[in-house]
Amino acid sequence: MAISDYMKAYKLGKKDYQYRMMHGMQPTLQVLDDILPTKGSYSEIPLGLVQIPTDQIVGTKTEGRSNAFAGNFMPILKETSEFALKWARLSTSHVEEGIREPIKAYEYMNKFYVEEGNKRVSVMKYFDVVSIPGIVTRIVPRRTDEKENKIYYEFLDFYELNKINYIWFTKEGSFAKLQEAVGKEPKESWTEDERLTFSSVYTRFTSEFKSKADGLSITPGDAFLSFIELYGYAEICDMTTSELKTLISKSWEEFRLLETEEDVELKMNPTTEKKPLFSRLLSTGTQKLKIAFIYEKTAASSAWTYAHELGRLHLEQTFPDEVSTMYYDNATQDTAEMFINDAIKSGCNIVFTTTPSFVQASVKAAIANPEVRILNCSVNTSHRYIRTYYARMHEAKFLMGAIAGAMSENNKLSYIGDYPIFGTIANINAFALGAKMINPRAEVYLEWSCLKDCDVAENLKKVQASCISGKDMVIPEEASRYFGIYHMENGRPRNLAMPVWHWGKFYEQLIRTIMDGTWKYDDNPSANKAINYWWGMSAGVVDVICSQNLPIGTKRLIELLRHTISGGQFEPFSGILYSQDGVVQDDPNRSLTPEEIVTMDWLAENVRGKIPTEEELLEGAKPVVSQQGVEKKG
Numbered sequence: 001m002a003i004s005d006y007m008k009a010y011k012l013g014k015k016d017y018q019y020r021m022m023h024g025m026q027p028t029l030q031v032l033d034d035i036l037p038t039k040g041s042y043s044e045i046p047l048g049l050v051q052i053p054t055d056q057i058v059g060t061k062t063e064g065r066s067n068a069f070a071g072n073f074m075p076i077l078k079e080t081s082e083f084a085l086k087w088a089r090l091s092t093s094h095v096e097e098g099i100r101e102p103i104k105a106y107e108y109m110n111k112f113y114v115e116e117g118n119k120r121v122s123v124m125k126y127f128d129v130v131s132i133p134g135i136v137t138r139i140v141p142r143r144t145d146e147k148e149n150k151i152y153y154e155f156l157d158f159y160e161l162n163k164i165n166y167i168w169f170t171k172e173g174s175f176a177k178l179q180e181a182v183g184k185e186p187k188e189s190w191t192e193d194e195r196l197t198f199s200s201v202y203t204r205f206t207s208e209f210k211s212k213a214d215g216l217s218i219t220p221g222d223a224f225l226s227f228i229e230l231y232g233y234a235e236i237c238d239m240t241t242s243e244l245k246t247l248i249s250k251s252w253e254e255f256r257l258l259e260t261e262e263d264v265e266l267k268m269n270p271t272t273e274k275k276p277l278f279s280r281l282l283s284t285g286t287q288k289l290k291i292a293f294i295y296e297k298t299a300a301s302s303a304w305t306y307a308h309e310l311g312r313l314h315l316e317q318t319f320p321d322e323v324s325t326m327y328y329d330n331a332t333q334d335t336a337e338m339f340i341n342d343a344i345k346s347g348c349n350i351v352f353t354t355t356p357s358f359v360q361a362s363v364k365a366a367i368a369n370p371e372v373r374i375l376n377c378s379v380n381t382s383h384r385y386i387r388t389y390y391a392r393m394h395e396a397k398f399l400m401g402a403i404a405g406a407m408s409e410n411n412k413l414s415y416i417g418d419y420p421i422f423g424t425i426a427n428i429n430a431f432a433l434g435a436k437m438i439n440p441r442a443e444v445y446l447e448w449s450c451l452k453d454c455d456v457a458e459n460l461k462k463v464q465a466s467c468i469s470g471k472d473m474v475i476p477e478e479a480s481r482y483f484g485i486y487h488m489e490n491g492r493p494r495n496l497a498m499p500v501w502h503w504g505k506f507y508e509q510l511i512r513t514i515m516d517g518t519w520k521y522d523d524n525p526s527a528n529k530a531i532n533y534w535w536g537m538s539a540g541v542v543d544v545i546c547s548q549n550l551p552i553g554t555k556r557l558i559e560l561l562r563h564t565i566s567g568g569q570f571e572p573f574s575g576i577l578y579s580q581d582g583v584v585q586d587d588p589n590r591s592l593t594p595e596e597i598v599t600m601d602w603l604a605e606n607v608r609g610k611i612p613t614e615e616e617l618l619e620g621a622k623p624v625v626s627q628q629g630v631e632k633k634g
Contacts, residue, residue, distance in 0.1 A: 002088035006079055009087075009126045013074030020071050029066040029073065030059030032106055032113035037141055047136040049102060052112050053166040054121070054129055061106050061115040069118065073125045083119075090123045099124065102133040109152050110168060112136070130203075131166075147172065162190035167202065167221040178225050182233045201237050208245045212252070216259060223255045230254065230363055250367050253384035256528050263382040265529040266594045268392075270509045270539055271518050288322060289511065291315065291350040292343035294336060294358060295329040299475070303483075305329065306475045307501045308354045308377070314504025315511060323511065333623055337361035344369050350514070352507070353377065356421065357623040362386045373514070378628055380422045380598045382530040387522075389506065390423060392536030393472075394430035394597065395565050396499040398572040399544045399558050401434025403497050404442070404467040404485050406554045411441040414465035416456060417448050419621055420611050421628035425600040430572045431469060432604040438557075446609025450621035472499050484545075497546045497558075505540045506533075534594065537566040573597055578605040601630050 020027040036042065057073070060066045068083055070076050077083045093099060103117030112134070114121055124132055143153060150172050158175040159165060161184075169175065179186060182198065190198075205227065206220045213220075228236050231247065239247070257263050291312075296302070299309040312325050326346065328339040336358040343351055344365070349372055353362045356378035366374040366385035379390035404413045413435055417424055428446060435442040445463045447456045460468060471483040484498025510533065513519045522531055535541040544562065546555050564570035574591040577584040579602040585592065603611065614625055 002092045003079060003084075005091045005126065006075065006084050006088045009074045009122070010076065010079060010084075012072065012126075013070035013076040016072040016074060017070040017076055025071070027071060028076075029069050029071060030113070031063050031066050032059060032061045032108060032139075033063065036108070036139065042139050042141045045138040045140060047107070047138050050107075050134055050136040050163075050165070051131040052103075052105060052134045052136065053131050054125055056110065056166070057105070057112040057114060057121055057125075057132070059111075059113045060118055061113045065118045069122060073118075073122045075122060087119050087123065090119055091126070094123050094127060100133070102135050104136075105134045106137050106139055107165075108139040109141070109148065110155055110165065151175075161188065162195055162198075164190075164195065164198065166199075167224070168219050169221045169225065170217075170219055171222065174221070174225055177229070178221075181225065181228050197237060201233075204241055204244055205236070205248070208241075208248045209255075212249070213255075216255065218255065218258045222258050226254055226258060227251065230360060247367075254363075257382055257384050257530060260528060263529055264380055264532050264595075265524075266532050266534045266598070267522060268534060268536070268538075268594060270535065271513055271522055287349075288324070289319075289350055289514065290346075290348045291323060291325045291352065291511075292340075292346075292348040293325065293327040294331050294339050294343070294351065294353045295327060296331055296355040296357070298329045300477055301475070303471060303473045303475050303478075305354070307473065308352075308503050311503030311507045315507050318504075318508050319511065322515065331358065333357055333361070337364060340365040340374070344372055349373065350511075351375070355624065356381065356628040357626075359383065359386070359388070359627055373519075375510075378422075379532060379534060381532065381628070384528075384530055387531045387533065389510070389533040389535075391501055391506065391541045392534055393423065393499060393501070393542050394426040394572060395536045396542045396544050397427040397469075398430040398434040398565070399561055400469060400485055400497060400499055401431035401436075401444075402438045402561060403434075403544075403546070403550065403554060403558060404431070404469065405435035405438035406557070407467055407485075407487065407496055407550075408435070408439055408442055409466040409487075410464070411439065411443060412445065412463060412465040413442055414445045414447060414460055414463055414468040415607075416468070416470050417446060417450075419450055419624050419628075420448070420630050421625060422598050422630060425603070425611065425630055426573075426597045428607065429600060429602075429604045432607050433572055433577075436604075436606050442606060444604075444607045444609075446603070446607050448609075448612055450617050450625075451612055452616060452618055467496070468493075472501065494549060495547050496550055497544055500543045500545055502541050502543065506535060509535075509539065534598070537562065538568065579603060580605055580607065599630075 017027045068075060068077050075084065075087055090099065099120050103120055104115040105112045106115060121132060141149060143149060151169060154172065154175040158179065176186065184190065202224060205224050209220050209223050293308060293312050295305045295308065297305045299306040312327060315323055316325055326343065328343070331339050336353065340351055340353065340361060351372060351374045354377045356376070359376045359378055359381055362374050362376045363383045363385050366372070374386045376386055376388050377390060378388045381388045415428055415431055417428055432444045435444060445465060447459055448454065449456055467485055467487045469485050474480055474483045481493040481495055485496045486493040487496065537543065544558065546558060571591040575588050576586055581602065584602060601611065603609065611630060614622060614629065617625060
């Protein structure tokens with residue numbers, strides 16, 4: 001019996017050995033001594049007795065026994081060797097009573113290398129044992145700027161809280177995200193019950209994930225984190241294995257998306273690809289579209305919601321026979337999914353969720369209802385089951401900055417930002433660059449309306465800026481004139497210009513792509529990327545309305561800038577660019593890429609202020625910032 005097991009293990013070893021040889025890989029076990037950094041550049045920490053995940057044991061400490069095993073730890077010595085007999089005896093011992101004696105191993109970068117007990121590891125790997133007890137010494141390298149090193153140090157902080165060593169990620173920041181996703185504070189330790197619960201649900205998830213994951217380059221940890229961020233950790237813990245298996249299968253496109261670094265494809269303009277003539281001839285009629293809009297607030301209380309409501313009404317006026325709409329307002333993160341599902345039950349085949357904080361509910365509903373098109377208003381959001389949309393408002397903000405720079409009397413401008421999220425930072429910088437282009441001495445004093453213990457009005461009085469950039473627009477019921485660009489005259493605001501979100505034009509053009517069948521051409525299945533519509537002035541989605549109070553020369557300048565930006569002859573973020581910390585771009589002939597604009601985490605050199613941390617925000621701002629917030633790099 002034991003010898004027959006050895007022969008099976010031997011065949012597995014020879015197969016793995018040959019595969020590695022044919023593919024130019026090391027055919028035998030890795031040797032830790034061969035890959036360690038130079039002496040003195042690392043430290044050793046004894047961890048004591050540790051449960052070592054078997055699949056993380058990858059090699060030996062020294063070269064001595066490495067050639068007796070293939071890279072998968074299966075034996076490659078003849079069955080007549082003394083080695084084979086010892087292996088067979090260990091096999092019998094494992095089957096009859098179990099191998100209990102701990103091995104000795106070193107851990108380096110969360111991989112384990114055996115010092116004593118190679119044959120025990122080989123036997124237990126052959127029998128698919130999940131973990132092996134071992135006396136472990138951890139080797140800790142010096143901190144570097146390398147990605148793997150940064151992830152490892154994040155793991156060390158995570159390990160101190162819970163002693164969990166069997167999960168790994170390929171992206172920085174993931175261990176902290178996991179700590180948050182399971183409901184723990186950043187430095188909160190785990191109880192024994194919490195560790196056992198996590199082990200159970202992660203093991204069940206991993207088993208199902210690995211059974212389907214051939215060819216995926218992500219780790220089970222990457223997939224698990226994405227999964228619980230989408231569905232919720234508590235909900236996943238309560239699922240049966242059957243429910244978990246079904247949901248993993250339905251969510252597979254989300255896991256595939258994790259494989260690519262640039263996982264969002266920005267669509268800069270409406271598609272112009274024509275549907276083939278034959279297909280158009282076959283289309284004798286268009287299915288009537290029923291569209292739902294999910295609003296976070298009401299049109300009477302929120303300018304953002306009011307702008308989208310105008311877009312909904314524009315759709316009804318533009319397509320009176322082809323489109324009917326409905327809306328839900330005052331939705332929250334807790335009720336958004338319920339509203340989406342109610343809309344689908346009411347027959348809606350398109351749903352627009354109009355705030356980034358509803359993206360999780362949107363994805364869950366889209367996975368459950370693949371026949372319904374669901375779009376979320378956010379930027380740089382990577383999900384395959386929904387499409388997202390936003391507008392290049394920074395183009396309009398550049399014009400607004402140019403106006404403010406031209407009209408400034410004391411070179412001081414104030415800018416009131418709402419949330420430190422993707423897109424907003426680009427708006428601030430575009431405003432600052434537009435002002436500087438017209439007035440090289442212009443300085444922009446940045447205020448945030450979402451901060452705790454902050455009196456924006458009082459700060460504005462202290463700065464005494466000659467021009468202020470406030471809200472983009474106001475609702476009709478609000479008599480305030482504190483919107484767009486204004487300056488104060490005798491204690492009252494005098495409006496100079498305002499930016500416009502033409503959501504109606506966006507919705508109209510998008511719906512036309514569905515009606516004429518070109519919607520599908522935006523998606524390239526082989527690219528495996530999320531689709532984000534990010535249209536600007538060229539599509540008529542954003543613009544600037546100038547006041548009659550502006551001088552004629554300034555209006556003509558703005559018309560010229562609008563024309564060059566819309567036509568693609570000029571980019572606001574082009575040429576040499578400076579941030580508060582130094583040069584961002586030193587090539588006078590280069591423009592920032594759309595991805596670089598969306599993910600900006602720096603402020604232009606003439607901005608006075610900073611990007612706030614999440615801890616500094618009001619509670620009401622945190623859901624949006626948690627979903628779309630800019631992570632300021634150190």
